[in-house]
Amino acid sequence: MSKLRLGVNIDHVATVRNARGGDTPDPVRAAKLAEDAGADGITAHLREDRRHIGDADIDALMDTLSVPLNFEMAATDEMQKIALRHKPHAVCIVPEKREERTTEGGLEVAREENQLAHFIAPLREAGCRVSIFIAADQRQIEAAHRIGAQVIELHTGAYCDAHTEGDFATRDAELEKMREMSTFAHSLGLEVHAGHGLTYDTVKPVAAFPEVMELNIGHFLIGEAIFRGLQPAMAEMRRLMDEARAGNMA
Ligand code: PXP
Secondary structure: OOOOEEEEEOHHHHHHHHHHOOOOOOHHHHHHHHHHOOOOEEEEEOOOOOOOOOHHHHHHHHHHOOOOEEEEEOOOHHHHHHHHHHOOOEEEEOOOOOOOOOOOOOOOOOOOHHHHHHHHHHHHHOOOEEEEEEOOOHHHHHHHHHHOOOEEEEEOHHHHHHHHOOOHHHHHHHHHHHHHHHHHHHHOOOEEEEEOOOOOOOHHHHHOOOOEEEEEEOHHHHHHHHHHOHHHHHHHHHHHHHHHHOOOOO
16 A cells, blocks of 8 residues: 655644744744654645734745645635745645634535636646545535546544544444545545544544545644654654554554
8 A cells, every 4th residue: 555645734833823923833843843754745724814824934834845835725816826826736725714713624616616617727737736625525526526626635524523522423434434435536536635633543544545645634733742742743643644554453
């Protein structure tokens, strides 16, 4: 099975920085540390309200990173302009609501198919790999494929929430849906990624899906870094991912 890539989302370093309005902790420094610790990519979400990552962070990440930047953004004209200026390795289109605490669901691709096809065309022409953050839903995946996305990222939030709540029937059903839909997406030629809410307790079953090529993990890793440091926190995640990939699910 191919090696699973770990993308580290550094948004929540910026959340802590912005709580005081100063310069520290610096998310770009965290990104460099993550890179040194073996991250295969860095993910950053420039939200419309700039609640964590800011424009200057994206400038600095583009200037300093050696690993690919996965630039998360909503499908707005403003974000499209920023992406076209920077031409990051990957652009991940996510739904965004001002009132949400985090990205709550996958993108509604099927309903917005024409607009989204239009929206992503220049990004693809600029050389960005376009990824769509999506629920494990066949209709949405088919629509993502039709609009010309190269990648889908499955939203693992419902699975992780059910695990945390101890609702194991729902957790297992969510997992099964993701398993089927990663096979389906792969059969269409889409590259499959996954992320949101993953922890040491929830990562292995998703990491074991052979079609999943990349996991994007942020909040838990940044929290765990408070206790262990970022590099050891990542090393443990990497170990669990590699074990799952090798078939060791214990
Ligand atoms: N992938 C996408 C598309 C996301 O929006 C997020 C959250 O910003 C993540 C992965 C990482 O989620 P978490 O911070 O919960 O690990």
